[in-house]
Amino acid sequence: MEYTPRMTENMLAAHSAAVNSMVLLKNVAGTLPLRPAGSEKLPIAVFGMGQIETACCCEEFKTYRKVSILDGLCASRLVQPDGLLAHKYRNWKLNEPGKVFPWSSLSMEELADNNAAAVVVLTRTEESYDTIVNNDERDMVRAIAAAFDRVVLVVNAPGYVEIAPIASLCGAVVYMGVAGQEGGAALAELLTGDALFRGHLNQSWPMRRADFTQANQSADIYCGYRYFDTFGTELLYDFGHGLTYGAAEIESVSVAVDGTEVVVSAAVANVGDNWPVSQVVQVYASRPDGRLAQPKYVFQGFAATKVLDPGQVQTVTIRFPVGELSTFSEESSAFILEAGYYDIRVGFSARSAMVAGSLKLLRDEVVLPVMPMQMPKTKNRPAPMSFALPGETEELAAVRKHAIRLSSWNIPRVKLRKPRAAQLCRGAETPVRLENVARGENNLYELVGGMDSHDLRALVLDFGFKQTSVPGALGASADLMENYGIPAMTIAAGADGVLLTRDLRDEEGNVTGHQYCTAFPAASLLGCSWNLELIASVGAAIGREMKEFGVDLWLAPGADVLRSPGQRHASRCWAEEPVLCGVYTLAMAKGVEKYGAAVLRAVSMEHKDTATQRAYQDIYSLGFAIAAPSAAAVLLPTQWLNGEPSGEDTAQSEALCHEWKFRGMFLADDERFTAEPTRLQLEQAALRILRFALKRL
Numbered sequence: 160m161e162y163t164p165r166m167t168e169n170m171l172a173a174h175s176a177a178v179n180s181m182v183l184l185k186n187v188a189g190t191l192p193l194r195p196a197g198s199e200k201l202p203i204a205v206f207g208m209g210q211i212e213t214a215c216c217c218e219e220f221k222t223y224r225k226v227s228i229l230d231g232l233c234a235s236r237l238v239q240p241d242g243l244l245a246h247k248y249r250n251w252k253l254n255e256p257g258k259v260f261p262w263s264s265l266s267m268e269e270l271a272d273n274n275a276a277a278v279v280v281l282t283r284t285e286e287s288y289d290t291i292v293n294n295d296e297r298d299m300v301r302a303i304a305a306a307f308d309r310v311v312l313v314v315n316a317p318g319y320v321e322i323a324p325i326a327s328l329c330g331a332v333v334y335m336g337v338a339g340q341e342g343g344a345a346l347a348e349l350l351t352g353d354a355l356f357r358g359h360l361n362q363s364w365p366m367r368r369a370d371f372t373q374a375n376q377s378a379d380i381y382c383g384y385r386y387f388d389t390f391g392t393e394l395l396y397d398f399g400h401g402l403t404y405g406a407a408e409i410e411s412v413s414v415a416v417d418g419t420e421v422v423v424s425a426a427v428a429n430v431g432d433n434w435p436v437s438q439v440v441q442v443y444a445s446r447p448d449g450r451l452a453q454p455k456y457v458f459q460g461f462a463a464t465k466v467l468d469p470g471q472v473q474t475v476t477i478r479f480p481v482g483e484l485s486t487f488s489e490e491s492s493a494f495i496l497e498a499g500y501y502d503i504r505v506g507f508s509a510r511s512a513m514v515a516g517s518l519k520l521l522r523d524e525v526v527l528p529v530m531p532m533q534m535p536k537t538k539n540r541p542a543p544m545s546f547a548l549p550g551e552t553e554e555l556a557a558v559r560k561h562a563i564r565l566s567s568w569n570i571p572r573v574k575l576r577k578p579r580a581a582q583l584c585r586g587a588e589t590p591v592r593l594e595n596v597a598r599g600e601n602n603l604y605e606l607v608g609g610m611d612s613h614d615l616r617a618l619v620l621d622f623g624f625k626q627t628s629v630p631g632a633l634g635a636s637a638d639l640m641e642n643y644g645i646p647a648m649t650i651a652a653g654a655d656g657v658l659l660t661r662d663l664r665d666e667e668g669n670v671t672g673h674q675y676c677t678a679f680p681a682a683s684l685l686g687c688s689w690n691l692e693l694i695a696s697v698g699a700a701i702g703r704e705m706k707e708f709g710v711d712l713w714l715a716p717g718a719d720v721l722r723s724p725g726q727r728h729a730s731r732c733w734a735e736e737p738v739l740c741g742v743y744t745l746a747m748a749k750g751v752e753k754y755g756a757a758v759l760r761a762v763s764m765e766h767k768d769t770a771t772q773r774a775y776q777d778i779y780s781l782g783f784a785i786a787a788p789s790a791a792a793v794l795l796p797t798q799w800l801n802g803e804p805s806g807e808d809t810a811q812s813e814a815l816c817h818e819w820k821f822r823g824m825f826l827a828d829d830e831r832f833t834a835e836p837t838r839l840q841l842e843q844a845a846l847r848i849l850r851f852a853l854k855r856l
Contacts (some may be wrong), residue, residue, distance in 0.1 A: 160223070165703055169677040170224070170341060172700040176680050177345035180688040182334040182358035183402040190309050190330030192352030192404060193238050193276055200239035204274040205229060206303060208260055209282025209315045210245075211252050214337050216655040216678035217730070218286050222340045223661060223675045228280055228313065231343030237351040241274055262299045267306035276309035278350070279329070283316035285337065285681075285730045290320050290368050297325055304328035311350065315342075317730035318683045318721070321368040323395050334360070336684030337730055339655060340677065352404060355466065357437050359401030359508065361686035361734035362721055366393045371723040378770040379537055382722055382778050383735025384509045385454035388546045398458075398735065399441050399508035401687070405434030407464075407507070410472065414503045414516025416563050419481055419571045421459075423515070425505055426474045429467040439463045439689045440505060442477045443512050444484055447499020447520075451486060452539040455546065456504055456512070458736045459483060461689055481569050484518075485526040487776035489536050494527040494776070496520055496570065500559055510546060514554040517562035524567065528575035529818060532810050533803075534772035578817050584608030584842050592644035593849065597856050606643065607845045612838070614639055619836075619844045623650045623826055629709050630674065631660030636848070645852060648711040650758070650826070654731045655679050657704045657713060676704050682716060682743075686733035691746040698750020698757065705755035711855060712826075713751060714794060717760030718744040718782030737778050741785025748790060756791040756851065758826055759783065761805070761815070780814070787819040791851055795827045806833035807844060824848045 162170070183191070195201040210229040216222065229248070232240050244265070251260050271277075279300055283289060304310050312329040314320055317337050326332050335346055348354035363384045365371065370393075374386035381389060384398035410426040425440045440463075443456040462475040484501050485494040498520050506512030586609030591601045607615070617637040625647065627635035632651040639645035652658045656679050663672040679685075679697050688694065705713055718740040721732035733743045748757040761783060770779060787793070793815065795805045805811055807825045815821040824847035825831065832840065 165707060166675055166677070169700040169703065172696055173339045173677050173679045174341040174345055176685060176688070176693055176697050177338040177342050178348060178354045179690055179693050180358045180680055180684045181336065181338065181346065181349055181356065182360055182400075182687050183331070183349075183356040184334055184360075184396050184400065185326060185329070185332040186402055186404075187330050190276070190311060191350060193311070193350050194352055195237060200235075200237060201276065202241065202274045203232070203238050203276045203278055204241045204244055204270045204307070205232060205278045205280065206244075206262065206299065207280035207282065208248065208252065209280035209313075210278075211248055212282065213280075213343055214282050214284045214315050214317075215340055215342050216337065216681070218284065220653065220655055220658055220678050221661040222678045223673070225340050225678075226343035228315070228343045228346055231345070231347035232278070232350075234344065235347045235351055235353075237353070238347070241270065244270065259295060262302070267302050271306040274307075276311065277303050277307040278311045278313060279303055280313045280315055281320060281322070283320065285317050285728070288317050288724065288729065290724050292321060292325055300325040300328055313346065317681060317724070319362055319364050319368075319724045323366045326395065334358070334687070336687065337655075337681040338684055339680040342680070355435065355437060356401065356403050357463075357690070358687040359399050359439050359689050360396055361398075361683070361736070361739060363387045363394055363398045363509075363735065364396040366395050368724075371725065375723050377538075377540070378779070379540065379774045380452065380771075380777055381454060381540065382720060382774075385457065385778075388509060389455040391544050391546050394510070397508050397510040399439070401439070401508070403434070403436045403438065405429055405431035405436035405469070407431075407436045407438040407467070409440070409505065409507075412505050412513075412515040414563070416481070416518065416565065416569055417478070419569055420478045421481055421484070421503070421518070423460075423477045423503060423505060424474055426472055427464045427467070428472040429469050431469055433469065435466045435468050437464055437466045438507055440475050440477065441507065441509070441512060442479070443504040443509060445502040445504065446484065446486060447497050447501065449497035449499055451488060451497060452537075453486065456509070458509075458738055460738070463689060480571065481565065482526045482571055487529065487773045489771075489773050491525065492529055492531045493525050494529065496524045496526060498522050500562060502555060502558065510548070513548070514551065514558055517555075517558040518565050519559070519562040520565045524570050525572065526570060527573045529776060530575065530810070530814060532772055532775070532814070534775060535769055537771040537773040575818075581839060581843050583839055584846075593852060593856070594644050596849075597853060603846055603849050603853075606849065607842050610643065610845070614642060615838075615841050615845055618645065618848060619841050620831060622848065629659065630663055631658065632710060633714070645849070646855070648852065648855065649709060650712045650714060651705070651710040652714045654715055654728070655681055656701055657708070657710060659708060659710075674708055676708075681730040682733050683721065683730045686721075686739060686743060691742060694743055694746040695750035698747040699753050702751040702754030705751070710755060712756050712758050712792060714758045715760070716744050716747045716757060718786055719760065720779055720782065733782075737781035738785065740782030744782060744786040745789055748786065752791065758792040758794050759786055759790045760794050761796050761811070783815070784819045787815055787821040790821060791823045792826055793821065793823060795825055795831070804830075804833050806831060808832050808834065808836070808840060822850070824851050
């Protein structure tokens with residue numbers, strides 16, 4: 160196969176995304192990196208069917224190229240996988256597909272004599288995402304750990320796996336995630352030290368899977384670390400956790416207020432002797448103990464250092480509006496700042512964040528009024544003793560003595576203006592086409608006002624349900640070129656890239672051509688990169704493929720919060736922190752828009768959930784509030800929220816348009832409206848569609 164320049168460019172983008180997202184969770188006694196002492200390659204034994212059947216993307220995606228873990232390690236210049244062991248695994252896949260490999264027939268002592276280290280691959284696909292380590296896997300790791308001095312556990316899964324029973328047996332643990340088509344090559348570079356680990360967890364990893372059930376008993380203000388760290392849950396790895404081969408420390412921190420912004424500066428030093436490092440500085444804030452229950456702390460922002468050589472120091476700065484310290488009050492129907500101390504914490508992960516400064520507000524302040532929604536009120540869950548670092552009480556007392564006093568002028572206020580009532584569009588005296596609008600000869604209102612009801616309904620209600628000329632795409636909008644100059648627009652799905660038919664065939668079944676699309680890392684792994692430029696580059700790569708194959712709209716990304724590994728399509732969620740979900744979604748959409756347009760997936764809650772309005776505003780819709788103002792389109796969810804359907808005519812959509820300043824168009828998998836739409840509603844939807852179509856001309 161010959162790779163086109165676009166394919167080569169996108170392979171490099173997928174490789175870079177995988178390298179910069181994988182997370183080093185544990186590394187003791189120099190287990191990693193796997194590097195030989197001399198010129199010979201380091202012999203290693205690789206265990207687990209995942210080394211061959213590496214999970215790289217969703218099942219629907221048919222890749223034209225896939226680098227498995229074994230392929231990546233075999234191609235490395237520094238390690239040499241045991242050939243006989245690899246041969247046994249390959250033969251088993253060919254002759255006994257789907258059956259458990261009989262590892263107990265292996266001589267672990269002999270393998271340990273011939274190899275310097277063992278790499279154990281634990282694999283889960285999105286379609287068979289079991290978070291429990293079964294007895295066979297546990298016994299295999301125990302047998303390997305008893306024979307080998309150096310054992311590396313690789314978790315090749317959409318997200319969290321309950322590895323606590325086996326992680327203690329391994330010298331190193333790596334979260335590989337679902338890393339796309341280049342994942343095996345990226346992992347090999349990281350394990351051998353040819354590349355640096357930079358990833359940080361986007362989700363807390365508790366000791367027990369059951370702790371997620373406790374955290375999500377209700378859809379309230381506690382989710383992820385907001386629950387685990389408030390309720391003192393025992394964690395294996397905390398939110399934001401990620402190691403490097405070197406050593407970095409925060410030498411100094413300062414907290415200041417600049418107008419309406421909080422400014423946090425941190426000096427990060429590479430205190431190691433051998434390895435360069437790059438670290439992510441994370442900022443959290445604790446809210447006052449007022450009348451509203453609060454999580455122990457809430458994430459506020461982050462900044463990554465450049466690659467620092469030993470002895471090198473860099474100061475990074477994180478800025479965020481004072482108003483972002485606010486929380487939603489159901490009683491006030493507004494985001495408010497309660498009087499009291501706002502303690503700022505800085506670190507390389509949530510539970511390692513030290514108290515760095517404090518802000519003091521003397522009276523309650525209203526930051527942003529919100530339209531009331533018919534949702535349940537929050538019932539506080541009484542929290543026991545929360546997680547606390549040693550000496551935290553003394554640190555809080557010290558910083559509060561020098562707290563920065565906030566004044567009213569530090570807090571920007573946004574008024575809730577009632578939108579003007581929409582009116583029917585008036586047509587022009589002569590027929591109007593889209594090209595007339597593009598040339599400035601007419602406006603969109605005249606075009607829409609002149610459309611007959613049949614064509615107006617076809618434009619709005621049939622959007623995405625018409626046949627498309629792009630094989631494998633979901634559908635297209637109505638072709639109204641003849642009457643109005645409105646072209647058909649094609650929509651494609653795909654969580655890990657553009658999902659199209661790979662092999663094009665004629666009526667006899669002969670392959671006549673190809674549509675080679677790249678499989679990128681899943682959002683659940685990209686979310687561990689904490690790198691907006693990297694995510695935007697993946698978006699741009701996806702946009703290039705959209706342009707090449709004639710796709711106008713891509714049904715991704717989503718900004719849903721990652722509540723639990725058991726939720727639907729967990730691999731497509733960025734993080735358990737809504738701010739990360741929002742900024743990642745925005746970065747991806749900005750990258751795509753250079754060539755096409757991304758369609759944000761709107762807030763998708765499960766049927767059984769009863770989300771409180773405070774939880775909805777503070778957590779579940781926050782990511783969309785961040786990304787919506789710049790979004791070209793939003794896909795309305797098929798799931799109902801608190802028993803109510805979602806539609807363009809609902810309070811959810813009204814909030815998108817008026818509170819979150821969404822100016823794009825709506826799409827829907829099912830019914831677009833919850834009731835038969837009026838001519839006015841159809842016209843308003845058509846205006847949104849045609850504003851997008853104008854940009855595509």
